[in-house]
Amino acid sequence: MRILYVAVMVLSFSLVPSASAETVAVGLFAEGNDLYRQGSYATAREKYLAAAETGARDSRLFYNLGNACFKSDRLGEAIVWYERARRLSPRDEDIAANLKFSSYIREDRVEGDEGMNPLWRLSVAVYRLPTEDELAALFTLSFFALFGLAAWRLGRSDRGQGNRWLPWFVTSGLIAAVTALLLVARVQDSRADVAVVTVEEAVARSGPGSDKTVVFRIHEGTEMRLQRRENEWLLIRLENGLGGWMRASDVTVI
Amino acid sequence: MPVVDKLQASANDLMARRGFAEAVRIVVLLLAFPSLCAAEITFEASVDRVRVSRDQPIQLSLTIASTENLPHVPAPQISLAGFEAYGPSVTQIILNGDTNFSRTLTYSLHPLRTGRFTIGPARLELDGRQYETQAITVEVVKQRTQQKAKGVGEETIEDYLFLRATADRQRAYLGQQVSLDYDLLYRTQVHDVTFKTVPSFSGFWFKTLFVAKQLDPKREMIGDVPFNATPLRKIALFPTTAGRQRVEPFEITCSVPQQRRSRGRGGLSNAFSLFDRSLFGRSQSLILRSEEIEIEVLPLPEAGRPEEFSGAVGDYRISLSARPLSVPVGDPVTVVLELSGIGNIGALTMPPLPELDSFEVYEPKRSLKEEVVNGQYGGKVAFEYILIPQRSGRLEIPSAFFNYFNPVAGEYQTLRSDRISIESHGDSPGEQHVAYGLTRAEIAAVGEDIRHIKPDVAALDHSARFHESRIYWALHAIAPIGYGALYFLQRQRRRLVGDVAYARRRRSRQAARRRLGDAEQGLAAGDASVVCTRVHEAIFGFVADQSNRSATGLTVEDCVSLASSWGAPESTAEELSELLRLCEFWRYAPGAVRVAELRQLHERAVQLITDFGALRE
Numbered sequence A: 001m002r003i004l005y006v007a008v009m010v011l012s013f014s015l016v017p018s019a020s021a022e023t024v025a026v027g028l029f030a031e032g033n034d035l036y037r038q039g040s041y042a043t044a045r046e047k048y049l050a051a052a053e054t055g056a057r058d059s060r061l062f063y064n065l066g067n068a069c070f071k072s073d074r075l076g077e078a079i080v081w082y083e084r085a086r087r088l089s090p091r092d093e094d095i096a097a098n099l100k101f102s103s104y105i106r107e108d109r110v111e112g113d114e115g116m117n118p119l120w121r122l123s124v125a126v127y128r129l130p131t132e133d134e135l136a137a138l139f140t141l142s143f144f145a146l147f148g149l150a151a152w153r154l155g156r157s158d159r160g161q162g163n164r165w166l167p168w169f170v171t172s173g174l175i176a177a178v179t180a181l182l183l184v185a186r187v188q189d190s191r192a193d194v195a196v197v198t199v200e201e202a203v204a205r206s207g208p209g210s211d212k213t214v215v216f217r218i219h220e221g222t223e224m225r226l227q228r229r230e231n232e233w234l235l236i237r238l239e240n241g242l243g244g245w246m247r248a249s250d251v252t253v254i
Numbered sequence B: 001m002p003v004v005d006k007l008q009a010s011a012n013d014l015m016a017r018r019g020f021a022e023a024v025r026i027v028v029l030l031l032a033f034p035s036l037c038a039a040e041i042t043f044e045a046s047v048d049r050v051r052v053s054r055d056q057p058i059q060l061s062l063t064i065a066s067t068e069n070l071p072h073v074p075a076p077q078i079s080l081a082g083f084e085a086y087g088p089s090v091t092q093i094i095l096n097g098d099t100n101f102s103r104t105l106t107y108s109l110h111p112l113r114t115g116r117f118t119i120g121p122a123r124l125e126l127d128g129r130q131y132e133t134q135a136i137t138v139e140v141v142k143q144r145t146q147q148k149a150k151g152v153g154e155e156t157i158e159d160y161l162f163l164r165a166t167a168d169r170q171r172a173y174l175g176q177q178v179s180l181d182y183d184l185l186y187r188t189q190v191h192d193v194t195f196k197t198v199p200s201f202s203g204f205w206f207k208t209l210f211v212a213k214q215l216d217p218k219r220e221m222i223g224d225v226p227f228n229a230t231p232l233r234k235i236a237l238f239p240t241t242a243g244r245q246r247v248e249p250f251e252i253t254c255s256v257p258q259q260r261r262s263r264g265r266g267g268l269s270n271a272f273s274l275f276d277r278s279l280f281g282r283s284q285s286l287i288l289r290s291e292e293i294e295i296e297v298l299p300l301p302e303a304g305r306p307e308e309f310s311g312a313v314g315d316y317r318i319s320l321s322a323r324p325l326s327v328p329v330g331d332p333v334t335v336v337l338e339l340s341g342i343g344n345i346g347a348l349t350m351p352p353l354p355e356l357d358s359f360e361v362y363e364p365k366r367s368l369k370e371e372v373v374n375g376q377y378g379g380k381v382a383f384e385y386i387l388i389p390q391r392s393g394r395l396e397i398p399s400a401f402f403n404y405f406n407p408v409a410g411e412y413q414t415l416r417s418d419r420i421s422i423e424s425h426g427d428s429p430g431e432q433h434v435a436y437g438l439t440r441a442e443i444a445a446v447g448e449d450i451r452h453i454k455p456d457v458a459a460l461d462h463s464a465r466f467h468e469s470r471i472y473w474a475l476h477a478i479a480p481i482g483y484g485a486l487y488f489l490q491r492q493r494r495r496l497v498g499d500v501a502y503a504r505r506r507r508s509r510q511a512a513r514r515r516l517g518d519a520e521q522g523l524a525a526g527d528a529s530v531v532c533t534r535v536h537e538a539i540f541g542f543v544a545d546q547s548n549r550s551a552t553g554l555t556v557e558d559c560v561s562l563a564s565s566w567g568a569p570e571s572t573a574e575e576l577s578e579l580l581r582l583c584e585f586w587r588y589a590p591g592a593v594r595v596a597e598l599r600q601l602h603e604r605a606v607q608l609i610t611d612f613g614a615l616r617e
Helices: A002-015 A019-038 A041-053 A059-071 A075-090 A092-104 A118-126 A132-156 A164-192 B003-017 B019-038 B442-447 B469-473 B478-498 B500-523 B526-546 B554-565 B570-588 B595-616
Strands: A192-199 A201-205 A212-220 A223-230 A233-237 A242-249 A249-253 B039-045 B050-052 B059-066 B083-095 B100-111 B115-119 B123-126 B129-132 B138-141 B161-167 B172-173 B177-187 B191-197 B205-210 B218-222 B225-239 B243-247 B251-257 B283-289 B293-300 B314-323 B326-329 B332-345 B357-374 B376-389 B391-399 B401-406 B411-416 B418-427
Touching: A002 B059, A019 A041, A019 A059, A019 B243, A041 A059, A059 A092, A075 A192, A075 A201, A075 A249, A075 B083, A075 B478, A092 B391, A118 A164, A212 A242, A212 B357, A212 B376, A212 B469, A223 A249, A223 B050, B039 B129, B039 B138, B050 B218, B138 B243, B161 B293, B225 B293, B314 B401, B314 B411, B314 B418, B332 B357, B357 B391, B376 B418, B478 B500, B526 B554, B526 B570, B526 B595, B554 B570, B570 B595
Parallel strands: B050 B138, B172 B293, B326 B418
Antiparallel strands: A192 A223, A192 A249, A201 A212, A201 A242, A223 A233, A233 A242, B039 B059, B059 B100, B083 B100, B115 B138, B123 B129, B161 B177, B177 B225, B191 B251, B205 B225, B218 B225, B243 B293, B251 B283, B314 B332, B332 B376, B357 B376, B391 B418, B401 B411
16 A cells, blocks of 8 residues: 555656746736736737747636737638647537637638538537546546455455446446547547648649659648658648648648 | 990000009099989970961970989979960880980960960979979960861861861750750761860750760761761850841861871871871860851730730749548648750749638749750759648639740740649637637636645655656566466475375485484494494385385395496495395494494495485485
8 A cells, every 4th residue: 555655656646746837827828818908918928929938738728818819910820729739628619619720710721520411510529528637537437446346346255146347347347448449549649740830821742852843732721631751841631631741840740 | 346345455555554443532532423324314395286267276205305214393383374275195215225215295285365475494303403494485376377278189277177166056945945066076086085165155044965975976968978967065045136147157166187298199188097196196275166156036925915924935834733632621731833845945934823811821842854856955943832721612723824935937836734633631720719628608617717736835745757667667577586486386286295206205304304413412422333324224215205105114235236226336326235234233242342333434425325315406
């Protein structure tokens, strides 16, 4: 038990930031809010960025930063921060609304979910519903419940008195398996390089070089998947499968 | 008498007449003699002729000769103003080991102008000494030096060696290809062929199709005389200016075996014989010049000239291809418009692609592949377009066309490609005003502006995600490890309960240790009876537990027999027997035993149980 206690304490302390960084971030966040309310969006953006540089990973900070970028005519950057905020708080309505609005006013069309099968759309919604922390917590609970039930069953001498424990055991196992799969998928998704165009217009070429044929042009705010990097060139692919090489300086990875 | 012997005799004579000091002086002279007799070096310059015409080269030879080998000879210094010098080629001869050394540097001097010129003197510094050749004066005249009139049976160099320039046509249209070949024809040995002057081809755009890297002759009859014909250069000319255009002569330099002055037989028939160029034979440099070529360039006819004519002259074909032929709206289609044929393919301009309303067209990428077909320059040029269909349905790419002038037919011609149909499916961009499920009608629900910022907070989350920590995942290992430990303990417990023999075996050592502990207490108290009783019980109990038998009915013989069956050595079995008998004896005669003997008995019992335990494992 002592070992378990020590491990939990180590885990807790390893995840807790220093108090000073947190205080600074809160102060910068408040300053940013004041400036935003006064209409100084560019300065507010700088304050929020400074708060983010302290290591804060708070969806509220990212959301406000997205707003400040949006108001400073930085649509692509706003979408980057809204997306980062949504990953932390997928059920936040404000984030979803501003992301929708930003996505709507960008120049390029993006494949939406409306063409999906309803069942598939529901599955995607369910998949996106919990946060990664919630999935991790659920997995831990079900995992320990699974082994706890197994241990409890092992310790019982009256094993002949039915299998009432079995449904609980199976349920715990299923929950643990599903949450583990979802968590892995979400982590993979969040680690997948998704980028947003942050310049007014970006040119995709047939190869990594300025002399290569222009394949297509996309505009600020368009999201895409990164597939490969070659020096300052990125191979990107749009939702519709169209791919091309773009300058790394034209996009920001979420 | 040799010089050294004479000096030796003089020394002897002096030793006799003038005494020792004089003799020492002579010996010193003798020792210094080799250096006084150092190698004799000569440095000479010579030319093969002193009067030449402007187009004749002079061969200058600088010869360093020595009676000893000269391993390092520096390059001589010489002024060659008025000439273009080629070389030097070096010939070094060492005869009779190192007694005769000769190094000859040969320069080929081509006069730059007429007049009298002084070559040299050449200077050479060798081992601190300066050597200098005599200056040579040569005269360069305008006309070739008077040759002897060619008489019957006499031949000139041109009968053996000449440079031929051939154009495949003397009249050509502007932009029409004219193939120009330069061939070296010879029927003597030729070597060191180098290009001296390549024409500038002013009035033409030209493309060099072939440059010889080595002589590759083919047999060719000139009249009834066989020659070796080697192509040196092949050039495709495309006239750029109408009128009479001249191609300047092409010049090369080469070396042939030097003419031998054969008396009696006369002529040059032997001069270029294969046997004339021996290892140490001399050769002479020549400049060969082709004849000037004149081409009459005709302007392109005005009659029938299409408006879109871009100046292409030749013989071409056109093709238009696309892939894929079926795509969703918004996906790219690669369309390749290719022109191929004979002509100045590299200068072709992009033919206009037809108006394409249904596609978004991106700037094309040009690729060129040059070819030489039947000695004619041509190839293919491709223009690769990226087209993005903007609506669904059957979209047509109309024929592309290309105008050019065909000089063979003498008329303008128009090429047309096939039409191509692209099947485009899916929704067109105009129908999709959606983003993340938002339609245009839903914009009201979103509002005309973004939502407001989040209010101030007491704390911002800085912590990393739990699942991103390795400790988090390591903690999960506790559950399966704990379960495994519990499972093992439970299994042990159940086995102890259900398997009596296993349980007795597992506990046998513990029981034996406990009894031996009691015996140790008896030993401390000096109670021989207790010690012997407990040792006896410990051994009997251990054997009974290990073999799952009752200790009550066991005899000493049974114990020994069981120990033997476990694989105990005979000596151990005998020790067991002796120990048990001593125990039984001393239990009933405690006064007959001493404390030391009891301690030894205890120790032997402990050892025996340890040994048996090891055997049973």
